[in-house]
Amino acid sequence: MNLVESVLSSLSMKKYIQQCEKDFKSIFNCERVNMVLVDRFKKDIFRYIHNDQDPKRLQTRSYPIDQGLAGYVAISCHTVFTDKLSDENRYIPEIDDPMSIQEG
Numbered sequence: 001m002n003l004v005e006s007v008l009s010s011l012s013m014k015k016y017i018q019q020c021e022k023d024f025k026s027i028f029n030c031e032r033v034n035m036v037l038v039d040r041f042k043k044d045i046f047r048y049i050h051n052d053q054d055p056k057r058l059q060t061r062s063y064p065i066d067q068g069l070a071g072y073v074a075i076s077c078h079t080v081f082t083d084k085l086s087d088e089n090r091y092i093p094e095i096d097d098p099m100s101i102q103e104g
Contacts, residue, residue: 017048034096036070045070047095068095 017035024033037046037060047070049059065071069080069090085091 014048032097034070036074036095038065038074040065040074045074045095063095068092070095
């Protein structure tokens with residue numbers, strides 16, 4: 001099943017996000033994936049927070065759209081590829097590192 005088919009067949013946002021994160025890690029052969037949802041009307045970005053204690057629970061946090069690398073990508077529509085994330089001056093771990101916040 002390709003990415004588009006998995007998105008269209010997904011019954012929940014949580015499953016969609018988990019599948020996308022898994023597929024993108026494989027496609028880009030990378031260590032981590034940070035999927036951020038953008039609300040241009042509210043000027044916010046939202047990210048899914050992993051919850052090891054209760055994997056069925058979908059938790060999100062929101063941040064202003066002008067913060068972090070995720071905000072830069074959302075505003076500029078440019079992809080950022082880097083080998084050393086900590087060297088990026090726009091990097092904010094709480095927003096940009098998918099493993100920086102673990103609920104539970």
